[in-house]
Amino acid sequence: MGATTHKAIILMNLGSPDSTEVPDVKRYLMEFLMDKKVIDYPYLLRLLLVGGIIVPRRAPQSAEAYKRVWLPEGSPLIVLTQQLQEAVQHALPDVPVTIAMRYGNPSPKAAYDELLARHPQLKEVILLPLYPHYAMSSYETAVDYAKEIHQKGKYAFKLTTIPPYFGNxxxxxxxxxxxxxxxxxxxxxxxxxxxxxxxxxxxxxxxxxxxxxxxxxxxxxxxxxxxxxxxxxxxxxxxxxxxxxxxxxxxxxxxxxxxxxxxxxxxxxxxxxxxxxxxxxxxxxxxxxxxxxxxxxxxxxxxxxxxxxxxxxxxxxxxxxIPCMNLHPLWVQAIGKWCSQIIHA
Incomplete structure (x- = not known):
């Protein structure tokens, strides 16, 4: 990392089970659906609904659905997000780029710790939630969770979040x-x-x-x-x-x-x-x-x-x-532009 920047980028997506096995899918769904910003009922009601009804029914169905799209390398969402990270890293070779997921792995803590291990003098992390639109159950929960982990870990670096870009x-x-x-x-x-x-x-x-x-x-x-x-x-x-x-x-x-x-x-x-x-x-x-x-x-x-x-x-x-933007050059270019504006501000 160049001495003039001391900055890094995290691309944050939703997440995915670690495998298509029912226990992994069940664990992922519990974390996802127990998020109070996804199902915003009181905790005990949410626990009864999610743990007692939704997840036991949905986990086997979701596991079968994941099997239909799973790639040899793993979950499509994780694989594509990793490939996007590599493309952005290529576009910004002097700034470390990693990924984090709101649910499952890698977690924001794992991303923070990885960046710090590689760059102990890190001063700022730019968080790009891979959600173009603001919703309580997507953009908001991702940002709030990343901030919560940042505060709890008492990390010295600043956390800067890129706002929703639905009309950018x-x-x-x-x-x-x-x-x-x-x-x-x-x-x-x-x-x-x-x-x-x-x-x-x-x-x-x-x-x-x-x-x-x-x-x-x-x-x-x-x-x-x-x-x-x-x-x-x-x-x-x-x-x-x-x-x-x-x-x-x-x-x-x-x-x-x-x-x-x-x-x-x-x-x-x-x-x-x-x-x-x-x-x-x-x-x-x-x-x-x-x-x-x-x-x-x-x-x-x-x-x-x-x-x-x-x-x-x-x-x-x-x-x-029509496939999502995935690795489209203009999408990679847009991410690089937004992050560069913060890096050089």
């Missing part, structure tokens, strides 16, 4: 460029599928307490609430990417996937749209998942396998899942 032109440009080749084929419709969240989370995160899901067309009416509103931010991303790609307004839409439980989540549900679109005459579709920057179980299996099957069974003719 570098991110939009990279997202659009990664999708562009797939739009050259004949298609009827582009569906932007985002990870869902409960509507209750949107209301809970509304700092004004009177805007989100209360004002007509709330996502397009200016409000301070938008800084923390996942729904508003996915609209911004979709509209900017669609404009960059010149997709006609009638040929694209938004939906939300990965619903858990019976309460109301953001609508429309992706699973429902897959069965409805063929009947609407949209039989050749492209599906993009801009909330994910690296392909994972939710894109490869839930969309690319289960979603495709559902759509074709409902009368669809052509289904193309």
């Amino acid at each position: 032109e570098d991110y939009i440009r990279a997202q659009a460029a990664s999708m562009q080749p797939y739009l050259e084929q004949d298609y009827d419709y582009v569906l932007f599928s985002y990870h869902g969240v409960p509507e209750r989370h949107i209301r809970k995160g509304d700092i004004t307490h009177k805007h989100c899901l209360q004002v007509a067309d709330c996502c397009h009416v200016d409000s301070p609430a938008h800084a923390f509103c996942y729904r508003h931010q996915v609209f911004v991303t979709s509209e900017k990417v669609a404009a960059a790609l010149n997709i006609p307004e009638e040929k694209w839409g938004i939906s939300f996937q990965s619903r858990l439980g019976k309460e109301q989540w953001l609508l429309p549900y992706t699973a429902s749209r897959f069965t409805e679109l063929p009947a609407e005459g949209k039989k050749k579709i492209l599906v993009a998942c801009p909330a994910f920057v690296s392909d994972c179980l939710e894109t490869l299996e839930e969309i690319g396998m289960e979603g495709k099957h559902s759509f074709l069974e409902s009368g669809g003719e052509s289904f193309t899942m």
Whole structure:
């Protein structure tokens, strides 16, 4: 590390089980779903629900789903995040780059300790959460956890976090460029599928307490609430990417996937749209998942396998899942640019 910087970068993603074995999947799901920012019920109720009902049922199912997408090197999310780290390291050879996961391994503590072991004079760590949009159950919990571990460990280095980049032109440009080749084929419709969240989370995160899901067309009416509103931010991303790609307004839409439980989540549900679109005459579709920057179980299996099957069974003719940005050069370039701005500030 150069004497003029003493800085390092951590790319932080969601995480993954250590293997496809049920005990590893169960351990991962317990950590994930017991996070009070994911399922924000009182602790004992959450423990009963997660430990007594959800995880025992879901762990074997999830283990089978992971087996369908697991790579020889391991979890797709982990492997792709490691490859992204290598690409960013190549772009910024003088600044150490490592990875951390919110759940599972490697943990933020492992990342901090690794960097310090290599560079005892470390003065600042730049944390880039690999979540473009702000949500309590993704960006917020990742940042809060990284900060908590930083404080508990009494690390001397400063921790600087890159804010959500849902509307950042570098991110939009990279997202659009990664999708562009797939739009050259004949298609009827582009569906932007985002990870869902409960509507209750949107209301809970509304700092004004009177805007989100209360004002007509709330996502397009200016409000301070938008800084923390996942729904508003996915609209911004979709509209900017669609404009960059010149997709006609009638040929694209938004939906939300990965619903858990019976309460109301953001609508429309992706699973429902897959069965409805063929009947609407949209039989050749492209599906993009801009909330994910690296392909994972939710894109490869839930969309690319289960979603495709559902759509074709409902009368669809052509289904193309557009891969996440993964290692797209413009995405690597964007990360390098954002981190360099902090490094040289």
